[in-house]
Amino acid sequence: MLSAECVDHPAMPASRYEQLVQSVVDYAIYMLDPDGRVVSWNAGAQRIKGYDADEVIGQHFSLFFTPQDCADERPQRLLKQALEQGRTQDEGWRVRKDGTQFWALAAMDVIRDEQGQIVGLAKVTRDITDRREAALQLDAVRAQLFEVQKLEALGQLTGGLAHDFNNLLTIIISSARMAKASPDPVRVQRMIEHILQAGQRGTELTQQLLSFARHRQLEVTLLAPLEVLASTRGLVEHALPREIVLHERLDCDLPLIEVDAGQLQMVLLNLLFNARDAVGERGVIELAVHRVDLAGEVDGLQGRFVCFEVRDSGEGIEPEVLPRIFEPFFTTKPFGKGTGLGLSQVYGFAKQSNGAISVHTQSGQGTCMRLYLPAYQPGPRAQEDR
Ligand SMILES: Nc1ncnc2c1ncn2[C@@H]1O[C@H](COP(=O)(O)OP(=O)(O)O)[C@@H](O)[C@H]1O
Ligand SMILES: [Mg+2]
Structure with a gap:
């Protein structure tokens, strides 16, 4: 990405630099004064944001932000941060002239003169809507893959579990039968204990399976x-x-x-x-x-x-x-x-x-x-x- 040092690059006269910046169409490159007003505008800025130079020069750069971001004073915060720290980066929605929005990756660098006085800010913005959408799609595919995998794993587990549940039910039914037929209270007590243990084990099993299945x-x-x-x-x-x-x-x-x-x-x-x-x-x-x-x-x-x-x-x-x-x-x-x-x-x-x-x-x-x-x-x- 371009940085502010290029402005004073000794090997490149200002006019050549101007030409270079003007010819870039994939990046919006423009300058702001220390109050955040637009002072220059390149072809990329025109292409990405839709405004001609004469429409934006002199305007505050909050023009490119969403109403919500303006209400939250995001442009002011970014400007302050850049002025204090020398540079700032931001990613978020920006608004084109026609009202449509794009997902922007933006950097702002402070520019100083030879005496170290701040003369303005270099602003470089890139439209990365496609990249963001690709990343979101990848996340969605990953989530789907996770679901498919989970179903597969659950399928593998339930076969074994059904078998174990059957065993537990056999214990419960046979213990209940024995308890019903037995006149001995001690034995009946023991059978009830078996029934409780088997029931408990069954509950633990379903809980483990459910917590795995529910995890979304x-x-x-x-x-x-x-x-x-x-x-x-x-x-x-x-x-x-x-x-x-x-x-x-x-x-x-x-x-x-x-x-x-x-x-x-x-x-x-x-x-x-x-x-x-x-x-x-x-x-x-x-x-x-x-x-x-x-x-x-x-x-x-x-x-x-x-x-x-x-x-x-x-x-x-x-x-x-x-x-x-x-x-x-x-x-x-x-x-x-x-x-x-x-x-x-x-x-x-x-x-x-x-x-x-x-x-x-x-x-x-x-x-x-x-x-x-x-x-x-x-x-x-x-x-x-x-
Ligand atoms: N522990 C292992 N021992 C031998 N081969 C293995 C082992 N783990 C994985 N593989 C090999 O790697 C392949 C891919 O594994 P995996 O991605 O889990 O798919 P799947 O188990 O559905 O075949 C398996 O088909 C098998 O050939
Ligand atoms: Mg496998």
């Missing part, structure tokens, strides 16, 4: 890694065949992390489902969480991280498949078993959270996936402690 808005909060892990394990236990052993290795002293709980839970479910699919009929899945200090070993990451590790004793990943596993829709599973979206979500989440995902695998030996998420740093003090 992406909301980044401070989380204790072990709590997310416990609720994920509560869900995944029902989706694993009994012959698959799930081991856990957990560090007790883990820092907090700052991510969306629903997304993290889904990422862990994705890794665990992949491990389950790789293990097949019987085998071991290990779920570990620990604290690590990185100095660029993983994706150039530096600092303190929480590492979630999912290791399986499965088939491993073939070298020719490995480079493609994070691609959306890449799957080696038969139709109906895989969508190829799991790891792309894991990858997106890791990047978006300023973390990383790493894969270690050997064909026939199993796979280890590690998700690194930055430890929450409460303030400058904690940085010093590091």
